[in-house]
Amino acid sequence: MRLVTLNTWKNEGAYPRRLEGMAEGLAGLDPDVLLLQEVFIGAGWDTAEWLASRLRLHACTVPARLKARPHEGTLQVCASGMSILTRWPTTARHHHLPSDPRDGERVAMSVDSPGGEIRILNLHLTHLPGPQGNDLRALQLASALGWARSGPCGQLIVGGDLNAPASAPCLGELWSRSPPPPEIGSTTHGAGPAIDHLVRIGGGLPQGQRVLTHPNAEGILPSDHCGLFVDWQDGPDLTDHPPGV
Numbered sequence: 001m002r003l004v005t006l007n008t009w010k011n012e013g014a015y016p017r018r019l020e021g022m023a024e025g026l027a028g029l030d031p032d033v034l035l036l037q038e039v040f041i042g043a044g045w046d047t048a049e050w051l052a053s054r055l056r057l058h059a060c061t062v063p064a065r066l067k068a069r070p071h072e073g074t075l076q077v078c079a080s081g082m083s084i085l086t087r088w089p090t091t092a093r094h095h096h097l098p099s100d101p102r103d104g105e106r107v108a109m110s111v112d113s114p115g116g117e118i119r120i121l122n123l124h125l126t127h128l129p130g131p132q133g134n135d136l137r138a139l140q141l142a143s144a145l146g147w148a149r150s151g152p153c154g155q156l157i158v159g160g161d162l163n164a165p166a167s168a169p170c171l172g173e174l175w176s177r178s179p180p181p182p183e184i185g186s187t188t189h190g191a192g193p194a195i196d197h198l199v200r201i202g203g204g205l206p207q208g209q210r211v212l213t214h215p216n217a218e219g220i221l222p223s224d225h226c227g228l229f230v231d232w233q234d235g236p237d238l239t240d241h242p243p244g245v
Contacts, residue, residue: 001235007225021222034085037124042078060092108144123160165193178203
């Protein structure tokens with residue numbers, strides 16, 4: 001199973017050209033599961049559906065953080081949602097996380113692998129700084145993990161933009177059964193630690209690698225975040241689910 005997570009940066013920057021860069025880079029990776037955050041939905045655009053069509057994957061999306069945002073010179077009411085794209089047809093669940101008015105709505109979503117042996121949880125935790133932000137991230141993570149483990153649940157994989165390095169105490173519940181991985185460098189095209197993560201609770205996923213790190217010939221990056229991917233050799237067998245089927 002190849003897993004990729006990417007914060008798509010809403011409709012910021014050169015959005016249509018960034019989408020082309022995302023699609024090109026992700027097509028080369030050929031993911032089985034793609035976790036997306038800050039998915040722009042509005043003004044006739046839907047980042048997840050657009051990418052799913054190009055990558056021949058199935059998209060599940062939860063619109064969130066609805067507000068007026070600038071788009072092509074005008075204000076448009078749009079969403080910055082969460083999506084999971086998969087090689088197999090599936091449905092997703094979602095869960096509203098504790099939030100702060102200064103930050104807005106935060107939503108967790110999950111899908112199960114064929115057969116239900118794996119549950120994959122997509123998160124985008126608060127970006128608020130300082131101790132209050134750390135406390136809220138810890139609350140959001142605990143709420144998401146408790147929800148994801150409710151009902152029948154196999155192995156649990158957590159991915160997304162967690163807005164904190166692996167060593168941060170607010171993410172400690174991710175590493176309660178295994179040590180955090182070594183630092184891999186920034187995932188936001190700048191200085192600082194990685195804040196995007198792919199973790200199997202209890203260990204078992206290899207070290208993540210950064211992808212979508214280079215601009216195109218025009219100097220345009222696919223997003224303000226790098227992508228992160230892992231190849232899980234002991235993951236579920238998906239050979240019965242070729243792309244787009």
